[in-house]
Amino acid sequence: MNDALKEAFGQIRAEQALKEDTLSYLYKQTNGYQRARAAVPYYRPLLSLAACLLLVVCLGLWRAWFTPVSVISIDINPSLELELNRFDRVISVEGYNEDGQTLADSLSVQFLNYQDALEEILSSDTVADCLARQELLSIAVVDDDTQRQEALLAGVQACTAGHGQAHCYAADGAELEDAHHAGLSYGKYQAYLELLALDPEITPQQVQTMTMREIRQLIADLSASDSGIQEENIETSQQGSGPLEQGNSPGSGHHYGQGGGHHYGRSAE
Amino acid sequence: MRSEEEARRAIDQYSDMVRRLCMIHLKNYADTEDIFQTVFLKYVLSSASFESPEHEKAWFIRVTINACKDLLKSFFRKNTVPLDQILEQPAPLKDRHREVLEAVLSLPAKYKDVVYLHYYEGYTAPEIGHILGKNVNTIYTLLNRARQILKETLGGDTGE
Known part of the structure; x- marks a missing residue:
């Protein structure tokens, strides 16, 4: 039974069109294999900056609130x-x-x-x-x-x-x-x-x-x-x-x- | 993110295996296309580093099986099609191959992966247990029962 099963499974191959379609899909989804790099420059530094600013503002407010004048x-x-x-x-x-x-x-x-x-x-x-x-x-x-x-x-x-x-x-x-x-x-x-x-x-x-x-x-x-x-x-x-x-x-x-x-x-x- | 060269190499190396796993689980070509896209995109976007080719292969097996199961959970995918359509191949299958594959596809879902991994990929029961995250004894049990069912279905001409 081993050989029969092995032989039968061996007949199944990925179609060439399936491989090519998958490659095209990957290229499109990754923006030409650049997706990660393309997405980063715009919002990640801004998000970090906004988070830092928010932190500074919160600390400033906290300090102003609890400092006796x-x-x-x-x-x-x-x-x-x-x-x-x-x-x-x-x-x-x-x-x-x-x-x-x-x-x-x-x-x-x-x-x-x-x-x-x-x-x-x-x-x-x-x-x-x-x-x-x-x-x-x-x-x-x-x-x-x-x-x-x-x-x-x-x-x-x-x-x-x-x-x-x-x-x-x-x-x-x-x-x-x-x-x-x-x-x-x-x-x-x-x-x-x-x-x-x-x-x-x-x-x-x-x-x-x-x-x-x-x-x-x-x-x-x-x-x-x-x-x-x-x-x-x-x-x-x-x-x-x-x-x-x-x-x-x-x-x-x-x-x-x-x-x-x-x-x-x-x-x- | 991995390069285009890495993606091409992975598709050349593992597409047949992914295709066979899809054939075992899925009912039509459109679903197979979905799984191909899901599995290889996951590979391209993954930052996982593999210790060895065996490790990488096991990763593809696990990801493909999980993707198939996720797809089958979807209500709208639970349709059935004739076996002929599932076994559609560019080159027509010989009768004896078709008969064997139909017997495998007729098995309850829980037996299909272990039959494929053991009889075609040559994994041992402990290795299959490791890849699928199951107890080794469970794998032995599944293999024995699958073997019995296949013997009954295919008759004496495939006796091991």
């Missing part, structure tokens, strides 16, 4: 800072004292526009209670770009209108690192520096737990005693709204407007 320091007694990206979105919230950390943990303002975030913070129970007690709210906008500073400050002022006594101001970031190094938010660090000029013994740790009202009051008291305006101090303290928890002179009068051109009592404006 501005800081909003909010101090009342909770002290916290919002870091903003160039799109004015909140990319991080950092508490700078125990109350601040508790408040920061309770907030969900990540990636919100700074005004929405500020509204949420001001309407939070902790801050609303402080404002109800006539505590002082200090908001510092820290940005090296003057134009952004102004725009952000205007936005912040719009948010704080109608939220009690608020002091909003803008500054560049020169002392931001020093503030963080001292464990203080930017706004509280500025107040600490004013206080330090009057009382070299004061430490950042002491300031950290004080409310802005207490710090301001202490500054006012020390300034008054330094300049010998004792009478005014006594008179002011009689009009104050509460006793000092920390300080070296009696009275709790409000001396806003002292210390580097800060303007308190914006809500009255």
Whole structure:
């Protein structure tokens, strides 16, 4: 059977026309055996370039989104800072004292526009209670770009209108690192520096737990005693709204407007 | 991509074998043309390098059988034609060859490849198992059953 099968299969041959047709087909399909090379020059380099560009754009956007360019320091007694990206979105919230950390943990303002975030913070129970007690709210906008500073400050002022006594101001970031190094938010660090000029013994740790009202009051008291305006101090303290928890002179009068051109009592404006 | 010279050499060398495998599986000349185009285009576009001529031949067998099976899976290809048409050749076949080939074509599909590869190409059962990706014992079984069927069909004059 082997031979019969072999002999029979041997009779089957590929027709010449079949071979020639196949060769023609191959020539046509491969564009004269050049298909791979002909197809490459047009789109493959462009695709690679487009992919690289896309990658660069994505990395750029990612970096721009997660790079902080501005800081909003909010101090009342909770002290916290919002870091903003160039799109004015909140990319991080950092508490700078125990109350601040508790408040920061309770907030969900990540990636919100700074005004929405500020509204949420001001309407939070902790801050609303402080404002109800006539505590002082200090908001510092820290940005090296003057134009952004102004725009952000205007936005912040719009948010704080109608939220009690608020002091909003803008500054560049020169002392931001020093503030963080001292464990203080930017706004509280500025107040600490004013206080330090009057009382070299004061430490950042002491300031950290004080409310802005207490710090301001202490500054006012020390300034008054330094300049010998004792009478005014006594008179002011009689009009104050509460006793000092920390300080070296009696009275709790409000001396806003002292210390580097800060303007308190914006809500009255 | 391979050159035109390589394509010509492959067609000269393997076209008869591909044609026989097509004859075993397919029902008409148009399908055979399709398979030729598919198999040799795949070869030209393939960047596979072969260790030896045997390796290359086994590649053609495997690709051809798979292409035939893929074509037969198509609903529209499942038509049947008389054996005469399948066995159409430029030179008419002698009666005894025609009888043997008709017996092979009448076998169930699973026996045809092993019969061709063993009786014509001279592959052993382990080699066929390797090429077709099947167990060697399965190949032995298929060969034995095919042999029995062919004996019954062709009678005593082809006794092995």
